[in-house]
Amino acid sequence: MTEGDLARAVAAVNEIVGKASDPDRTVTVEVNVGGGLRSVRIGPHAMRYGAKYLAETVLKTAQKATARANEQAHELYASVLGAKGDRLADQLGLTYDPALTADEPRRGRGREPVAYNDDDEGYPESWLR
Template sequence: MSEIVGKASADGVTVEVGVGGRLRSVKLTPQAMRYGAAVLAQTVVKVAAQATARANQRYAQTLGRDAERVGQAIGLGYDPELAADDDFDRDWTRG
């Protein structure tokens, strides 16, 4: 099985994580650097939370009907609002 990932971007910051929030990559554009350290740090944390919600949602989808119960029990719950991914590449597995 391919690894499930979640990816999110905002304000020049792109974060990719595995299930549970294991960090895979952080990419910063010059735009992200313009706002200073405090704003950059807040943006990275916000984007990482969104990416984690997406990865956990995708994991839950693989579990089927018991997904919510099992996911919550093992600490892989997610906020559906954060998991919304209108702009995310639909191929969320990586080989």
């Protein structure tokens, strides 16, 4: 590893964007590494569930997007620094919950099915009367 390799890795990390959508694809969030919001898109159908549900959905989706971005940063630093790359990313505060990225396709294997509970508290069964 050279100083130039590390400089290129740092520059590349600044270009990483984590993106996630809720299961219904009504909320989509993009973040920088570390979780800085770049954009939040809310579809018109998301409004039907109410403010509390929408706020929780945005926060959960942002957490997932941040985990994806931070995971990519870990991988990039590890590719340049080896095992020290993970430690560096952790020291920079780029931690993440691997469970939040578990549904992502990984190199060498296909996408695994994602199971989620759509009976969360606050999720109306129907607005129809």
